[in-house]
Structure formats: structure tokens, C-alpha cells
Amino acid sequence: MKSTVAAIALAFSVFVGLPTTSSAGSEDIVVEDAWARASIGTNRPGAAYMTVRNTGPDPVTLVGLETPLAMMPDIHETTTDANGVSSMGPVGEITIPAGESVALEPGGMHAMLMRLQIKMVEGETFPLTLNFADGGTLTVDVPILGIAARGPER
Amino acid sequence: MSRRTLLTYGAAIAGVAALTLFIGWWRVDGPGAPEPVAQRPLPLTQMEFQMTDQGGATVGPASLLGNPSMVFFGFTYCPDVCPTTLSDISGWLDDLGDDVAEMNVVFITVDPERDTVDGMAEYVSYFHPAIQGWTGTLDETARAAAGFRASYEKVAVEGGDYTMDHTASVFLFDAEGQFAGTIDYHEPREFAVPKIRRVLATTGEQTS
Numbered sequence A: 001m002k003s004t005v006a007a008i009a010l011a012f013s014v015f016v017g018l019p020t021t022s023s024a025g026s027e028d029i030v031v032e033d034a035w036a037r038a039s040i041g042t043n044r045p046g047a048a049y050m051t052v053r054n055t056g057p058d059p060v061t062l063v064g065l066e067t068p069l070a071m072m073p074d075i076h077e078t079t080t081d082a083n084g085v086s087s088m089g090p091v092g093e094i095t096i097p098a099g100e101s102v103a104l105e106p107g108g109m110h111a112m113l114m115r116l117q118i119k120m121v122e123g124e125t126f127p128l129t130l131n132f133a134d135g136g137t138l139t140v141d142v143p144i145l146g147i148a149a150r151g152p153e154r
Numbered sequence B: 001m002s003r004r005t006l007l008t009y010g011a012a013i014a015g016v017a018a019l020t021l022f023i024g025w026w027r028v029d030g031p032g033a034p035e036p037v038a039q040r041p042l043p044l045t046q047m048e049f050q051m052t053d054q055g056g057a058t059v060g061p062a063s064l065l066g067n068p069s070m071v072f073f074g075f076t077y078c079p080d081v082c083p084t085t086l087s088d089i090s091g092w093l094d095d096l097g098d099d100v101a102e103m104n105v106v107f108i109t110v111d112p113e114r115d116t117v118d119g120m121a122e123y124v125s126y127f128h129p130a131i132q133g134w135t136g137t138l139d140e141t142a143r144a145a146a147g148f149r150a151s152y153e154k155v156a157v158e159g160g161d162y163t164m165d166h167t168a169s170v171f172l173f174d175a176e177g178q179f180a181g182t183i184d185y186h187e188p189r190e191f192a193v194p195k196i197r198r199v200l201a202t203t204g205e206q207t208s
């Protein structure tokens, strides 16, 4: 009986994406509109996008990403200078103030998925774990859309 | 104050004035002048480079004359800017429909070491069918970028891989190869589509 309850709780946490460890702040994080583009093979890096919303009363800091899909996931930011030259690089930690959200979207920040282990196939999903400074984690299932996708399916 | 001191002051002031003028010239017109921001691309007729398109054909700037063109730089190992640009352009082309049937739309790679002809062919096949993918040698890539006044640079990333910084604007040319404007990276459709329509309209006037 106890194990059934645990199994249900586990299943629930996976589907709803509840933080898997109790901690201060990160349990109030909600991820919306996650999506990624399909990849051609595994040589090229992938990118995923989402909105990370902090519904709690305290600031929460996102410190890193993990996924079985890629060996080196990292949060990157694209910037375009006055000459129209675009570059991207790691942003480091992102602190989300209480009640606010941070958007990972094309032309801004993205979850950069370097060293793909598995091809990203349109129609499938992959788990992406967000690690927070308070030790909490949140795993979301990211739907993989077409290579030419422009935004999340709503 | 003696006359001599006055003369010294006078000379010093004249010297400062001359120096100020010199510094002014140096900064504005002389060797110290800043590079002009975002120079205009050359007309296609003045560019010289040779590349291979997604079908294996030899192409160059002259291949684009006769129809209006839209040209941009990128690389297929680019996870964010390039697929965004290609899907934005695909959306503009969908909006323009038959009006753009004759337009050249060319994606030139700045990473020919990784972007082979086959790689470019597969990559562009996922976007609007009008989009071509050109690749060339490192030298020809540099010549192409110089003509468009585009820049690019290899940048190392964690783990020994590299990425490319590059000009992400889309360049427009009329059928005669004259530069006709720029669409900035990720420019909203309501601004981009009228710019393309304008180039198509001027081309229509010239040929009729």
C-alpha cells in the first residue's frame, strides 16, 4: 500500500513537474511553454526554450541544467551588436525575482544542448532538469517540434 | 607679467589650439577615425566569389542578377539565431506567396569547414523551398563576406567545440544587383514583409 502511494506520488511529481526535493524557494517555480527544435543527427547542438515563472515570495536562482539528451547543457544568451553581429555565450546563474518570470526564447536566452547523445526527433519529448541554488530541482518534459518551428504549440 | 611671459603663454595657447585641431582631424578624418558602423554591401556586380549551391552547382554573385535577392550569413551548427532566421524568412515567403516566386533567397555559411554541400542541402530542405544554401572554401567565404560587408569569427566554447559569431542581418538587392536595404535579425514580420515588397515593386517598375 505504502509503495503504491509512493509510486503515485512519484508519477504525479513527474507529470506535474513538482520539485523532487523540498527546499526554500524553488518549489514555487513553474515552467511554461517549453519547446525545442528537432535536430539533424547528433553532431549539431540543440536548443530548448521555455518560460520559467517564480510564483513564490522569494527570489530563486537557476544555476544549471541536466538532461540525458546532452552531455553539456547550459543556458546561453544571444546578443546582437550595433553592426548586426550576433554572438552567444553562457549566461551563468539567473535569479528570478519573486512573482516574476524569465523567458528563454529565440533571439534571447536558450537552453543550449551541447554534445547531443540522442537525436532530437519531432513529436517526441525529452526530460530537462533545472537545478536551483537552494538545492531544489525541477524536471520538465520538453516537446520536440520541427526544425523550422517558431514557437511553442499552444 | 613681463612681455616674455605673455609671449610664452601666447605660444602655449597657440600650441594647444593647433594640437586640438590636429586631434580633431585625427579622430574625425585622419587615421584615428572610427570604422563606419555597418557599411553598405557592394553592388552584386562588384562582388567576386565562387561557391557551390545545395544542388552542387557553381554559383556566385552573378547568379543572383536578373531577379531581386535576399542574402544572409549563418552556419548549420547554430542552434538559435540561424534556425530562427531561416524560419522567420520562411514565414515572410509564405506571406508573400506567389509574389516572391522569382526571388533569390540565399543562406551562405560562414563555417565551410563543417558545412559541406550535403549538409547545407539537408539543412535548407527543412525550410521554405526557395531558400538556397551556399558553401565554399575558406578563402571564397572571406571574399563573399567582404563584399557584403559582413563579418564572422570563430569562437571557442566549452569542451573544445566552437561556434561562430556572425552578421545576422538579411541583405536585400534589386534585380540589377544594387543593395536595397537590410532586415535586422529577428525583425518583426510587419516590418520585414513591406521591405521585401518594396524591393519587388521597384524591380517590377524597372523591368516593365
Ligand SMILES: [Cu+2]
Pocket (backbone or CB within 6 Å): A076, A077, A088, A089, A110, A112, B079, B080
Ligand atoms: Cu547557444
